[in-house]
Amino acid sequence: MVEKIRHPRAKRKLPIVLDLSEVESLLAVTTNLKHKAILMITYSSGLRASETARLKITDIDSKRMMVRITQGKGGKDRYSILSQRTLEHLRQYWRKYHPKEWLFPGAKEKDHLSSYSIQQLFYKAKKQAGITKPASVHTLRHSFATHLIEAGTSLHHVQLLLGHRSPTTTTVYLHVSRLNLAQVTSPLDKAVPQIS
16 A cells, blocks of 8 residues: 555755856956856856866867766766857966866866865855855856757757756756746736826
8 A cells, every 4th residue: 555655746946047147247256267167167068066077178179169078967978068258268277277187177186176166166256246046056057058048049959958868857947937938027017007
């Protein structure tokens, strides 16, 4: 009998999303070249912090304008887009730091930067930018997906870029996108104001 009892449905919370101007303010307050490069590629390619941390120099394909993500969540490899602006900043970063294997080496050159370090530099930038939303570094990934949908990118392409196995996982971004909601007017704005 116990086996037939259904598990309660897990509560699904909508992700926190930063406005594009908030993303720009995060980047504007980040003056450290390496830290800015980390935030830029995390947002502009829709990466998880662990994926950013494990990027290698060879994962940046400037000819195809792609980023190769090796062994992402679920042990899957995938490609995401590389923004021109991020590539230009990565070139500046490379000229100054000359990383050898890992794109973002940790304290020891043979180790990559930790996800924790990326989270901490995000929190520092968020505080400096005066962003009060309960955002984490993963919010950059949510923002990437939402901004793509708002720009008219198909759900299928967003799913591929994020590496989601199921399209259902990606549809959550339709709920936070302003694409359709922007066309809806509040009934209060249509109401005739009463003269008091």
